[in-house]
Amino acid sequence: MTIQQQIEAIRLLKLLSAAHKQMIGRNAGSALLMETEEFLTECGHPPLDRVEHLRTELRQHCHRYYCLDAPNVSDDVFDQLFNELLGLEKRNPDLLTPDSPTQVVGCQLCKKEAA
Ligand SMILES: [Zn+2]
Numbered sequence: 001m002t003i004q005q006q007i008e009a010i011r012l013l014k015l016l017s018a019a020h021k022q023m024i025g026r027n028a029g030s031a032l033l034m035e036t037e038e039f040l041t042e043c044g045h046p047p048l049d050r051v052e053h054l055r056t057e058l059r060q061h062c063h064r065y066y067c068l069d070a071p072n073v074s075d076d077v078f079d080q081l082f083n084e085l086l087g088l089e090k091r092n093p094d095l096l097t098p099d100s101p102t103q104v105v106g107c108q109l110c111k112k113e114a115a
Helices: 003-024 026-042 048-067 075-091
Strands: none
Touching (some): 003 048, 048 075
């Protein structure tokens, strides 16, 4: 499976998962998504691209929040992204790095500590 196929598989499964959450409840939908990630990881394709994507996005949100004082997403949306990254790192410990937004408070883009 190429990285592109992997991303596509995750994207489709997220859609499926969202649909399932409505039909069968949030927990069952999350379980399905987790199973998919495990499957991809077992195949030797940890969801690295999603992790990198989330990190880039979260760093930008932190910059807007801490440095510009102009967040463009709600706390809920931020938490959702943050928790997704947290979950991926928890389930794929080899992907966890010290510079992950889950490990650093404040803006990494400006190296500014949280006030
Ligand atoms: Zn900044």
